[in-house]
Amino acid sequence: MIVTHKYFLKFPKCETETPIVYHLVKDYDLEVNIFRAKVTSEGEGYLVLDLKGKEVKIAEALKYVASFGVSIDTIDKGVIRDDSLCTHCGNCLSHCKPKALHLADPVTRRIAFDEKLCIACGRCIDNCPMKACSSLLE
Ligand code: SF4
Ligand code: SF4
Numbered sequence: 118m119i120v121t122h123k124y125f126l127k128f129p130k131c132e133t134e135t136p137i138v139y140h141l142v143k144d145y146d147l148e149v150n151i152f153r154a155k156v157t158s159e160g161e162g163y164l165v166l167d168l169k170g171k172e173v174k175i176a177e178a179l180k181y182v183a184s185f186g187v188s189i190d191t192i193d194k195g196v197i198r199d200d201s202l203c204t205h206c207g208n209c210l211s212h213c214k215p216k217a218l219h220l221a222d223p224v225t226r227r228i229a230f231d232e233k234l235c236i237a238c239g240r241c242i243d244n245c246p247m248k249a250c251s252s253l254l255e
Contacts, residue, residue, distance in 0.1 A: 167236075204249075209240075209241040
């Protein structure tokens with residue numbers, strides 16, 4: 118069965134030049150959709166991506182990735198929303214394509230954040246008038 122999962126991969130300094138994504142495609146027959154990537158001046162890096170393929174191949178690929186000391190997170194994509202700053206104005210809804218930010222209750226109009234769906238595109242950060250959304254990755 119073909120599945121798609123989102124991951125946040127954080128690379129240690131020593132492995133950023135390893136062509137890991139190339140091997141995910143070639144050796145594990147996966148489709149890789151990168152949403153966000155960065156290599157810091159210190160040489161560390163991160164990728165926010167979808168992996169699409171057979172569940173068993175994804176599991177094998179993640180073992181391969183982890184063997185380089187890469188940390189793998191399925192939920193935290195490095196974007197946070199400070200609930201104490203959010204006024205539930207709804208401005209972010211149209212900017213959040215994967216609907217990670219969504220209307221939780223049509224009566225109270227409260228906005229909820231589902232970290233699992235977030236692809237760390239950063240649009241909510243740029244468009245929240247209250248600066249309630251921020252990134253741990255900058
Ligand atoms: S735009 Fe900001 S303040 Fe408005 S609902 Fe979204 S996170 Fe909350
Ligand atoms: S960064 Fe913000 S706008 Fe982009 S997917 Fe995550 S919650 Fe939605």
